[in-house]
Amino acid sequence: MPQDPFDWTDDAARHRADAGLVRTLRPRPATSALLDLASNDYLGLTRRPEITQAAAEAARRWGAGATGSRLVTGSTELHAELERELAEFCGFEAALVFSSGYAANLAALTALGAHGSLIVSDAGNHASIVDGCRLSRAETAVVAHADPEAVRKTLDAHPGRRALVVSDSVFSVDGDAAPLREFAEVCRSHGAALVVDDAHGLGVLGEGGRGALNAAGLAGDTGVVATLTLSKSLGSQGGAVLGPARVIDHLVNAARTFIFDTGLAPAAAGAALASLRLLRREPGLADRARAVATTLYERLAGAGQTAVRPDAAVVSVQAPSPESAVRWAADCRAAGLAVGCFRPPSVPDGISRIRLTARADLTDRQIGTALSTILATAPAG
Template sequence: MTQDPFDWIDDESRRRAAAGLVRTLRPRAADSELLDLASNDYLGLTRRPEITEAAAEAARRWGAGATGSRLVTGSTALHAELERELAAFCGFEAALVLSSGYAANLAAVTALSGRDALIVSDAGNHASIVDGCRLSRAETAVVTHADVEAVRKTLEAHPGRRALAVTDSVFSVDGDAAPLAPLADACREHGAALLVDDAHGLGVLGEGGRGALNAAGLAGRDGVVATLTLSKSLGSQGGAVLGPARVIDHLVNTARTFIFDTGLAPAAAGAALASLRLLGREPALAGSARAVAGTLHRRLTDAGLTAVRPEAAVVSVRAPSPESALRWAADCRSAGLVVGCFRPPSVPDGISRIRLTARADLTDQQIETAIATIIEAAPVG
């Protein structure tokens, strides 16, 4: 009998089930009564009428899809307008919009390194950065999480070599922040570039939500490049790279996830642009999201739970095991609250947790309900 070439998948599935690591898709209802503390809609803009109308208007004017890659037919005046305003808002010379934050990180990491380069990458970096390092063909040194001295020593060990240090600004698992200013100093001392993924900083940190690089005084500085996503605080979809104009021009000519990918859909570009402008008019939204995160952390730790102090809008609460984290999230959902559930291999330290995302639009009553639900559903032990 001929062996089925996919029999090995059944063995993998059994191992996942035994380890409590099975993942399933759960379609989200268009209208749900569940309280959402799992999405990355930090500012609550995804359903704001002016944002959804901007998306609809962009689709009516430019069409449902981008129709091709950005270098063929996929660029519109809307894309160019979004890039100009993103760069200006965040304090950079230029910007390049891609179809996702994942694509933006792949583009930046690969185009700014290469076979002869050295990449110094934080151990807690997002999977898109990890994959970018793998695809770059560069030598990659993974250093201890948030350890500036480890970055400095690694750069010192490769004098004169073209180097790129890369880090999340706010780490997606625990919500802690990278020491950006000292990192930039270490890079400058050794002639290395610094690439910062500000996916979780834009809209929450910095003056009026201008991001973690703005907060650290690094926006627009020589040798510094940022990536970000349009799918979190801006409530849309897509990603971008921000930096010096010559860097952006280099990406247009060399970044494969830009050159060979269909451009961002006009509706997403229109929604992101409308959100960016709304944030400019309502800068207090950033502080509101941080305040909600602080309240969640304080109340949950006061109740005896172990939570990491949030630097932005992510609050991570540790669980005893993968199974208990999964059950905790399920019990919260049964009580009307949706929370994230992070388990290995999604967490670099192997520690499972539920992950809460603060939103600027949550009411006091919703916050109280969420806290009570999480505490009541918490696993023992």
Template sequence: MSFAPFDWIDDEARRRAGAGLVRSLRPRPAETGPLDLASNDYLGLTRHPRVTEAAAEAARRWGAGSTGSRLVTGSTALHAELESELARFCGFEAALVFSSGYAANLAALTALTGPGALIVSDAGNHASIVDGCRLSRAGTAVVPHADPDAVRKALDGHPGRALAVTDSVFSVDGDAAPLTALAGACRETGAALLVDDAHGLGVLGEGGRGALAAAGLAGADDVVATVTLSKSLGSQGGAVLGPARVIDHLVNTARTFIFDTGLAPAAAGAALAGLRLLRDEPHRADRARAVAAELYERLTRAGLTAVRPDAAVVSVRAPSAHQAVTWAADCRAAGLAVGCFRPPSVPDGVSRLRLTARADLTARQITTAVATVVDTAPRAAG
């Protein structure tokens, strides 16, 4: 009897289809497409002329690719300049750039813990943090969402190296972590604090300096941050920020740094231009938060169930995974692109539409977006 080793994939595909969890790729047009409230382009910089020209100039000067890992040929003067300016802007001693925010989280978690260590992780953390915990070989305690007391209890009495990790702003609902209380719990127990500020950089803090700057924790010798360059800065890549000795340790031990090809020069150049734009135009951060607040107020007034945003993510609950998919498709058909979050992307199992509040949205675009979401909503929503 013949055996087909991948027949099980067909069974999995049928199960996903039945649960409304099928995912598919949809290439976006290079030209202007639907009104975009689905991306992470919080400050509207990904097509800004200064950012795109910086990317082009970097490619012309340094080449299309970085040509190797950062420790071989993959580092350029642009990478060093970006790291220096990013650390200074966010208030940290040093920074290290990676090819993605995912790689940055894996690096920080695996290099700063290890066998015998303890990681305390928020139940709502991003998948990159979950995977970093798994790869670290450290013991991991997953605690209830945004619960500093649970973090303190989990850390209390651990005899060895310990670290608590959290998103600063959670990508599903857009709520912010209680960073001050979490730092207090860590300091009481001698643990380090690692914060993924992917959704805080460019939106929170003075001039968009991030959630840790807003909480007065940037530059602390027991705090490390990870960020992405692909959201507010309009480019691609990630970085770890922290004390210089932590960054030196990552250079020498983090596998996603040592063995990964460096970030392409075009992305480094674009991120540097985006960072300088944010520094020159700090009002963009205020505008992104204001747009999020307006979207939330208008959607809830219309009877939909949304989560009050702490940054630039506006989450609107859907009755089911199937209805969330249909709702998002109906929005797209009406000219509006929105995110659609379903299990396993949502830890509580509740499907949602996810709207991105962008700093460059006009009053007319906001009105159009709200009307489209409301008009296409399933009857059971809200």
């Protein structure tokens, strides 16, 4: 009798269970009593009435879906409007919107890091960057985290080669920021491009939330490309690549996740555009998100917890072990607080932690409740 072709998945499931690494979907209800410090809704815009209204109006006007790829029927006037305003807000010449931030990173790296070129990638980069490097067919050199000298040495070892350096602006596990100015200096001296994923910087860093590249004085630099997501500070869905117009034109013609993917749904584009305009009107949202993160860090560190000082809106708090991190997050949830939980192999440094995401709309009372819950459930040791 022929063997079942998926029997091997049972072995894989047993190995995951033995290692304590089983992932489980937990569908959330439309409304919840949980205090949310787990999502990436940094500015608290996902449920703002004007944002949800913009999504609904876009769906009514343009339809529920984009109906096709961007080069066929999936580009609407709404997409073009969003691209113009994203580029202007962030300080770049042009922008291109994708169905997700993941797709945007794959596009930038596969289209700009062609076979025969070199990609220098930070060891702490997001999985979408890792996958983009793999799919690019370029040679990839993974260098020490946030280390400009390691980047310099790698480029020195490949003189005259077409190269790009890629890094998150703010790393999603610990919330630390990359040394973007130093990276840019190294890139300029070697004729390399710099690609920065600003998923966790947009809406939180820079003037009025214009992002980490704005804060570093690199927005619009001719050797810099930014990728970002619309699903964090802008509270919607989708992604974008920003940079010189000739680079964006190249992506339109060469990026497979643009050419062959269905365009971003109009509702998501409409919501993102409304959020962007709201951020223009309320630039203090970025300051508030950072202030909440600082408060969380200072109170936790002052209470003896090993927390990482946040550079944006992510606060990481170390746990003694993977098991204690899982238990800590579960105990917080049982007490009415949602927090993130990171443990090996998802964390490259092997240190387990809970992760808190600050939100600009949290009240002082909610912050106090969150801190009390975290400290009351903290594991010993």
